[in-house]
Amino acid sequence: MEWTKEQRYRSMDDVTDEEIQGLARLVDQCPWRQTFHIQPVTGLLNDPNGFAYFNGEYHLFYQWFPLGPVHGLKHWYHTKSKDLVHWENVGLAIEPSNEFDSHGAYSGSAIEHNGKLFLLYTGNTRDENWNRHPYQCLAVMDEDGKVTKLDAPVIANVPEGYTEHFRDPKVWKAGDEFYTVIGAQRENETGCVVFYRSHNLRDWQFAGEMKTELGEDFGYMWECPDYFELDGQGVFVFSPQGLEPEGDFYQNIYQSGYVVGRSLDLETGELSHGAFHELDRGFDFYAPQTTVDAQGRRILVGWMGLPEIDYPTDKNGWAHCLTLPRELSVRDGKLIQEPVAELELLRGEKVEGSGVLANDYLPLEGFEGEVYELNVEFSGSSAAEFGVELRVGEGEKTVIKYDAVAKKVVFDRTHSGQAFAEEYGTVRKCSLEAETISFRIFVDASSVEVFVNDGEEVFTGRIFPGKNSTGIRIFAHGGETNVKAVKWDMEK
Numbered sequence: 223m224e225w226t227k228e229q230r231y232r233s234m235d236d237v238t239d240e241e242i243q244g245l246a247r248l249v250d251q252c253p254w255r256q257t258f259h260i261q262p263v264t265g266l267l268n269d270p271n272g273f274a275y276f277n278g279e280y281h282l283f284y285q286w287f288p289l290g291p292v293h294g295l296k297h298w299y300h301t302k303s304k305d306l307v308h309w310e311n312v313g314l315a316i317e318p319s320n321e322f323d324s325h326g327a328y329s330g331s332a333i334e335h336n337g338k339l340f341l342l343y344t345g346n347t348r349d350e351n352w353n354r355h356p357y358q359c360l361a362v363m364d365e366d367g368k369v370t371k372l373d374a375p376v377i378a379n380v381p382e383g384y385t386e387h388f389r390d391p392k393v394w395k396a397g398d399e400f401y402t403v404i405g406a407q408r409e410n411e412t413g414c415v416v417f418y419r420s421h422n423l424r425d426w427q428f429a430g431e432m433k434t435e436l437g438e439d440f441g442y443m444w445e446c447p448d449y450f451e452l453d454g455q456g457v458f459v460f461s462p463q464g465l466e467p468e469g470d471f472y473q474n475i476y477q478s479g480y481v482v483g484r485s486l487d488l489e490t491g492e493l494s495h496g497a498f499h500e501l502d503r504g505f506d507f508y509a510p511q512t513t514v515d516a517q518g519r520r521i522l523v524g525w526m527g528l529p530e531i532d533y534p535t536d537k538n539g540w541a542h543c544l545t546l547p548r549e550l551s552v553r554d555g556k557l558i559q560e561p562v563a564e565l566e567l568l569r570g571e572k573v574e575g576s577g578v579l580a581n582d583y584l585p586l587e588g589f590e591g592e593v594y595e596l597n598v599e600f601s602g603s604s605a606a607e608f609g610v611e612l613r614v615g616e617g618e619k620t621v622i623k624y625d626a627v628a629k630k631v632v633f634d635r636t637h638s639g640q641a642f643a644e645e646y647g648t649v650r651k652c653s654l655e656a657e658t659i660s661f662r663i664f665v666d667a668s669s670v671e672v673f674v675n676d677g678e679e680v681f682t683g684r685i686f687p688g689k690n691s692t693g694i695r696i697f698a699h700g701g702e703t704n705v706k707a708v709k710w711d712m713e714k
């Protein structure tokens with residue numbers, strides 16, 4: 223169904239409770255509702271926003287269009303958690319309501335200041351000719367979770383030299399000063415990031431463009447920038463649009479990645495850094511955001527989805543979820559991403575299996591399911607390839623394997639179930655050389671997240687298998703390998 227502008231930009235004030243209940247009933251009938259991921263009650267979720275540890279809890283907001291699985295009038299939806307794994311739906315946090323955010327409360331971030339949580343976000347507006355005019359707006363959440371918007375934007379103009387694609391402020395504090403990076407497009411239609419500084423989060427001074435070493439033309443727009451320091455290095459994360467596929471790289475419609483280098487020079491904007499790396503080598507990952515928690519951990523959450531792609535849940539009136547939280551560290555100029563330790567709290571019943579496997583499947587007892595964590599380690603291998611098949615059923619399987627000849631990890635969803643986004647291919651690959659290969663795999667009703675070799679690489683993908691496709695098989699071809707496998711059911 224094509225959605226009209228009127229349908230996409232309807233105010234929630236005009237929507238009745240019955241209508242919302244009707245939408246919720248349609249969503250509830252969906253066979254692919256997730257069980258341990260943050261997902262919208264109805265409608266479409268996209269970017270994680272305002273991720274922060276505040277007042278003893280983790281707060282995580284997301285971009286939300288409540289009325290259907292399309293991009294329309296965006297709100298901020300609020301969720302919170304004490305442990306990063308059990309999340310509570312709090313409700314609407316920021317509603318587009320005035321001339322500075324009339325066409326969407328777009329992405330932004332949060333920072334604690336004077337005992338309150340300050341939410342800096344982009345107010346998206348459109349004029350009568352449908353031209354975009356972005357404003358950077360501020361809302362303040364108090365200890366009771368009450369959110370109050372400021373009457374006027376804190377950054378009202380796009381600086382000279384940049385187009386109206388100017389959004390997604392990510393704020394941080396260095397010394398006594400606040401900084402924000404903002405995703406931007408230069409007038410020559412190349413992507414970049416600018417930054418601002420402020421003493422009080424209300425008055426912002428333009429500080430120029432961040433000077434990276436990525437060249438003048440690295441995509442046409444950079445969305446959702448994030449800058450932080452970790453393990454003594456400067457890390458710049460962003461989501462560039464417009465990179466062409468290159469071998470196994472940049473296979474999705476849009477990318478998300480990072481560079482690691484020296485700390486950003488806050489006077490000159492200079493950032494010297496190493497190569498650009500994609501954060502996730504799978505299919506469905508975009509617009510991540512990080513925060514630092516009370517223990518000093520740098521934690522990242524991404525949108526498990528991409529714009530401009532139809533998903534099988536659309537017909538049930540909802541789309542997308544957030545990824546599991548990942549703890550970051552830096553090793554040899556790359557980010558290591560590990561699932562946060564608290565995920566172990568979700569572990570239920572456990573089964574184990576091990577053996578030496580040659581040209582066969584490992585005999586495994588009790589290995590099956592729809593929702594689980596599965597850890598498999600392959601060592602001492604002479605096999606040409608080995609791996610795991612999961613959500614196996616009639617004509618269906620999702621394959622995670624290591625091709626020891628090409629030295630690549632492979633995630634194959636060609637036969638995962640209901641097909642979608644096939645124009646972007648159904649296989650993702652990533653080079654990796656190691657003696658031992660381990661897969662830590664989180665399987666929810668319609669997603670797979672694979673952490674390879676303790677977070678050296680991550681592959682995320684939605685899959686839409688049949689309910690009866692619950693098989694798990696571990697295999698090796700063309701030689702031998704030692705295998706150790708452990709599986710836990712996930713607490714519902």
Ligand code: FRU
Nearest residue numbers: 269285296328329389445509
């Ligand atoms: C990224 C993005 C952001 C924007 C938001 C709108 O997915 O396009 O740049 O703020 O989504 O929902």
